[in-house]
Amino acid sequence: MANIKQIAEAAGVSVATVSRVLNHHPYVSESKRRAVEEAIERLQYSRNMNAVHLIKGITQTIGVVLPQINHPYFSQMIEGIAHRALECNYQLMLCQTNYNLDEELKVLNMLRNKQIDGLIVCSRSISLNQMEAYTPYGPIVLCETLHNSTLSSVYLDHYTSFQKAIHYLWDKGYHDIGFTLYRHNSSNSLRRKQAYTDTLHALGGQPRKEWILMNQIGIGGGANLAKWFLQMNEKPSALLITGDDLAAGFLIAAHQNGLRVPEDIAIIGFDNQPIADVLNITTIDTRLQEIGSRAFDIAYQQINGEHEGPVTEELSFRLIERGTV
Structure with a gap:
C-alpha cells in the first residue's frame, strides 16, 4: 500500500502538502490539491484513522x-x-x-x-x-x-408484492384502485408503479394518475391522504398505502369523517408494522x-x-x- 512519501513523489509536492490535503487544510493551491488527489486515486492510497485499526x-x-x-x-x-x-x-x-x-x-x-x-x-x-x-x-x-x-x-x-396486492383486491371486487408512493424516482417506487400499470391493464382495469398520491409519510400524512380522498369527485374503491403508519393515519381520519372501512374504501398497508396488528390493517409483510x-x-x-x-x-x-x- 502506498504511503504519504510515495504520494508526495507521485504528485511532485512535499510530504507536508500531502498532509494538508489529507486533512482538508484550506491553504493549498488548487493545482497542488488536484495533483495530490490524482496521485491518491492512481496509487489507491487508503488512509487509516487510528493506529490500533x-x-x-x-x-x-x-x-x-x-x-x-x-x-x-x-x-x-x-x-x-x-x-x-x-x-x-x-x-x-x-x-x-x-x-x-x-x-x-x-x-x-x-x-x-x-x-x-x-x-x-x-x-x-x-x-x-x-x-x-x-x-x-x-x-x-x-x-x-x-x-x-x-x-x-x-x-x-416490490413488483410482485404490488401485483399480489392488486390481484387480492380485484378478486374481492375492488376494481378502482389507487396507491401512494413516498419517492417517485426510487428503484422500489418505479417497480411499484410499473406493477400497478401492468397488473390493472392485464386484469382489464384502468390505472389512474389522479389516484396516485406522492410524498406523504407517517400518521399525519395518512390524515392528509384522507382529506385528499374526501375531496375527490371520482374516488377509488381501494388504496394500496405504502407504509402501515400512513395507513393507520388514513384509517383513523376516515373513521373520524364517517367513512366505513372496507365498505366505503378498502386499504392494504405495507411492511407489517406493529400498528397494523393493533388496528387490524390488512398488509404486506416486507420482512424489513x-x-x-x-x-x-x-x-x-x-x-x-x-x-x-x-x-x-x-x-x-x-x-x-x-x-x-
Whole structure:
C-alpha cells in the first residue's frame, strides 16, 4: 500500500502538502490539491484513522446509510442490522443523509479511508455507477433489487408484492384502485408503479394518475391522504398505502369523517408494522428486519473473506389478511 512519501513523489509536492490535503487544510493551491488527489486515486492510497485499526486492519464498525432515522420503514431495518451487529461484536455508524448526494459521498469516502469496514445502504440518491467505484475499498450492500453489479444486495420484489396486492383486491371486487408512493424516482417506487400499470391493464382495469398520491409519510400524512380522498369527485374503491403508519393515519381520519372501512374504501398497508396488528390493517409483510439482518451478514462475511464477489439475495413476502379489505 502506498504511503504519504510515495504520494508526495507521485504528485511532485512535499510530504507536508500531502498532509494538508489529507486533512482538508484550506491553504493549498488548487493545482497542488488536484495533483495530490490524482496521485491518491492512481496509487489507491487508503488512509487509516487510528493506529490500533492500522495494526488490526479492521475497525469493527459498519456504516449504515439511511435518509431518515425516525421513519418506521428504516427503523425496522435498523433493528435487524443492530441485532446481528451486537451478536458479532460490531459497532454501527448511522449516517442520516436526507437523500443528499454530498452526504452519501462523505460516507463512501469513510469506507475508502478505512474509517469503517463495510457499508449497508438502506436507500440512496447516488447512482450505482458512482457507488460501484468504491467497491475496492470494502463491501457495500444495498437493500434494493439489484442484478449484474459489483455491489451486493438483499431485497424483496416490490413488483410482485404490488401485483399480489392488486390481484387480492380485484378478486374481492375492488376494481378502482389507487396507491401512494413516498419517492417517485426510487428503484422500489418505479417497480411499484410499473406493477400497478401492468397488473390493472392485464386484469382489464384502468390505472389512474389522479389516484396516485406522492410524498406523504407517517400518521399525519395518512390524515392528509384522507382529506385528499374526501375531496375527490371520482374516488377509488381501494388504496394500496405504502407504509402501515400512513395507513393507520388514513384509517383513523376516515373513521373520524364517517367513512366505513372496507365498505366505503378498502386499504392494504405495507411492511407489517406493529400498528397494523393493533388496528387490524390488512398488509404486506416486507420482512424489513430480516432484510436488515441479512444485509449485515453479507457485509460481515465479505469483511471476513467468506464471500468473494457480490452476493444477491431475494426474500419472499406474504399478504396478511385482516379487517380493512
